[in-house]
Amino acid sequence: MQSIRELKSNFSGPPPASMAAGPDAYLQGSIRMTLEDLELWKTFHEIGTEMIITKPGRRMFPHCKLSLSGLIPCAKYILLVDMVPEDGFRYKWNKEKWEVAGKAEPQPPCRTYLHPDSPALGSHWMKQSVSFLKLKLTNNTLDQHGHIILHSMHRYHPRFHVVQADDLFSVRWSVFQTFTFPETSFTAVTAYQNTKITKLKINHNPFAKGFRDEGTNKKRRANKNPACVEKRAKIPGVLNEDSKDSSSPGFCQSSYDGYNGEEGRLVKRKDEDAVKEERYSPWSAERQQGVRTDSPARTDTRDIYNTEQLVPAPASYQPAHEYRKSPSPSSSVGSSITGSGRSSFEPRVPDIATVPDHDSSKPGPSHCGPQPLPGPQDYSGVLNMTMAQAGKPGVIGHHIYSPYSTEQPLGQWSGPGPAQYPPPHPLTADYTSQAVHHGYHHGNVGEWSQYPLFSYSCW
DNA sequence: TCGGCTAGCACGTTTGAAAGGG
DNA sequence: ACCCTTTCAAACGTGCTAGCCG
Numbered sequence: 001m002q003s004i005r006e007l008k009s010n011f012s013g014p015p016p017a018s019m020a021a022g023p024d025a026y027l028q029g030s031i032r033m034t035l036e037d038l039e040l041w042k043t044f045h046e047i048g049t050e051m052i053i054t055k056p057g058r059r060m061f062p063h064c065k066l067s068l069s070g071l072i073p074c075a076k077y078i079l080l081v082d083m084v085p086e087d088g089f090r091y092k093w094n095k096e097k098w099e100v101a102g103k104a105e106p107q108p109p110c111r112t113y114l115h116p117d118s119p120a121l122g123s124h125w126m127k128q129s130v131s132f133l134k135l136k137l138t139n140n141t142l143d144q145h146g147h148i149i150l151h152s153m154h155r156y157h158p159r160f161h162v163v164q165a166d167d168l169f170s171v172r173w174s175v176f177q178t179f180t181f182p183e184t185s186f187t188a189v190t191a192y193q194n195t196k197i198t199k200l201k202i203n204h205n206p207f208a209k210g211f212r213d214e215g216t217n218k219k220r221r222a223n224k225n226p227a228c229v230e231k232r233a234k235i236p237g238v239l240n241e242d243s244k245d246s247s248s249p250g251f252c253q254s255s256y257d258g259y260n261g262e263e264g265r266l267v268k269r270k271d272e273d274a275v276k277e278e279r280y281s282p283w284s285a286e287r288q289q290g291v292r293t294d295s296p297a298r299t300d301t302r303d304i305y306n307t308e309q310l311v312p313a314p315a316s317y318q319p320a321h322e323y324r325k326s327p328s329p330s331s332s333v334g335s336s337i338t339g340s341g342r343s344s345f346e347p348r349v350p351d352i353a354t355v356p357d358h359d360s361s362k363p364g365p366s367h368c369g370p371q372p373l374p375g376p377q378d379y380s381g382v383l384n385m386t387m388a389q390a391g392k393p394g395v396i397g398h399h400i401y402s403p404y405s406t407e408q409p410l411g412q413w414s415g416p417g418p419a420q421y422p423p424p425h426p427l428t429a430d431y432t433s434q435a436v437h438h439g440y441h442h443g444n445v446g447e448w449s450q451y452p453l454f455s456y457s458c459w
Numbered sequence: 460t461c462g463g464c465t466a467g468c469a470c471g472t473t474t475g476a477a478a479g480g481g
Numbered sequence: 482a483c484c485c486t487t488t489c490a491a492a493c494g495t496g497c498t499a500g501c502c503g
Contacts, residue, residue, distance in 0.1 A: 052496085055465075059494070092462080139464085152463075190464050191496095198496070207494040210470035465501080473493070480486080 031162055033179040036065035036129050040204060041183040048098060049186035050197045057136030057147040061205045064132040064158055064184065071122030071162070078163040078171060079115035079125065081132055083148050086155035086185055093193030101153065108141050108149040112161075119167055132158075139190060150188040157185035 035041065040062045041049075052058045064081065071077055085104060092101035113135045117124065138147040150156055157180055165174040192198040202208040 061495085202496070205495065207472055208470090208496060209472075211496055461503105463502090466499095468498080469496095471493100471495080474491090476489090476491100478486105478488075481484090 030070040031177050032069045033160060033162070034067045034069075035181045035183065036067060037062050038183065041181070044197065044200060045183040045185070047196045047200065048194055049184075050189045050192055050194060051137055051150075051186045052192065053137045053139040053150050053152060053188045053190060055138060055140045057138040057140075057143070057145060059133065059136055060186075061201055064135065064160070066130045066132075066160060067128075068122075068125045068130060068162065071126055072164070073121060073123035073126070075122050075164055076119040076166045077122055077125055078118040078161075078165050078168065078174075079130060080112045080118075080161040080163065081115070081135060081148075082110065082112040082159050082161070083137075083150060083156040084159050084180070086157055089155075090151070091153050091155065091187060096194070098187065098193075104154055105151050108151060111146065111148050113146075113148055114168070119165060137188065139188070152188050152190045155185060155187050157182070 044062065051060055085107070088104045089100045090102045090104050091098045093099075113132065115130060115132065116134070117130070136145070136147040137150050138145075139150060139152050140147075141149055143149055160179045162177045162179070163171050163174045165171045187193075192201075202211045
């Protein structure tokens with residue numbers, strides 16, 4: 001098996017001609033996504049971000065706010081978010097630390113949140129920050145509102161997909177550029193475990209102002225049930241002890257080597273890596289090991305997964321070349337960045353001709369020219385990738401959830417079966433076999449191959 | 460017994476309609 | 482009649498809490 005370093009070095013050479021050339025390669029590799037409020041995310045990340053999940057759905061805080069550049073101004077794009085498990089474990093909060101509490105529960109129905117503005121022109125996405133404020137997380141596996149379903153006490157990180165597509169239904173012919181930000185990883189909880197997180201949320205979330213110390217909540221806190229106070233007091237570092245102990249409790253050092261390894265790397269990789277972009281092509285019969293160009297001269301450039309997920313073009317389909325610089329394990333927690341309030345990634349891949357020309361016969365202009373954007377109700381909702389065929393592992397049903405319309409099946413989508421979380425180490429037998437199943441030929445597989453947004457067998 | 464989950468609560472923000480003024 | 486600003490209430494988001502449940 002190739003070592004990580006060996007794999008890394010394989011990406012350092014110049015791109016093959018097939019990757020660098022091609023008319024459709026224009027700008028494909030130059031999309032850049034920046035995470036806003038990076039400092040805030042980092043603050044949470046250093047403590048161990050927790051996100052409340054409730055039955056009716058709960059917003060994230062901090063919420064995902066991005067800025068995009070490098071898009072073709074007059075081409076339409078769709079922005080998607082999904083949540084990827086960090087690992088295959090369930091956690092528990094014990095004595096100010098997260099500890100592994102067992103194997104992860106079977107994966108809930110995988111849903112992808114579609115940004116309500118989608119599809120919109122590149123100029124639209126680039127002119128201002130893109131906010132996923134209204135994205136909600138739930139633990140209700142029977143949720144009908146299209147919220148993203150997660151398991152409590154499990155770790156996840158959001159994955160952002162930029163798809164050049166005229167509409168939701170041409171997504172399948174389009175290129176996915178996927179970005180992840182290590183700072184955005186979190187533990188889904190039904191009640192906050194780490195009081196430092198609670199305090200951070202209260203201090204930064206305007207909706208929680210009522211719980212701030214300087215607010216009118218003093219009376220409320222004074223009325224706290226003594227029993228409850230006592231109960232809470234059992235946990236060291238409860239309320240108002242933040243200043244006393246600023247060091248992150250983090251995750252239990254002795255519980256889970258894989259995770260701790262990442263945590264340990266957090267410090268090492270600071271100022272180094274922050275964004276991972278994924279480029280992958282589950283549809284190509286064989287995954288070609290991509291090659292990256294030199295990193296941009298940016299001090300905040302960080303390791304990334306850069307994958308491009310392709311769907312077969314109706315006519316001319318060009319095999320995808322994937323770029324993967326960082327072969328780090330599935331957990332992306334262990335990195336951070338320098339930064340000035342933003343975490344960004346600029347793909348270091350050469351442009352790749354992967355987007356088939358849009359059908360010119362298609363009704364409605366897809367590029368430059370006046371084209372009023374459809375109302376949010378046209379597309380807003382969630383792609384629901386539910387497990388569909390029990391007897392056919394890996395095949396999932398893909399549905400579009402919309403608050404304004406009934407469910408619309410898009411077809412069958414291939415994906416991992418339930419309980420197929422990647423192990424902490426990315427190169428174990430199971431993981432590799434899964435990668436093989438998708439036709440990936442190299443060992444440098446990350447979590448993306450386990451959790452394809454769409455898979456070739458669906459199209 | 461214990462940890463996780465949930466409903467109800469109080470408090471604050473957001474939002475949009477209505478009212479008023481220029 | 483139109484536009485802008487202000488006001489206000491409903492809707493919504495938030496963490497806290499007690500109690501339920503497996």
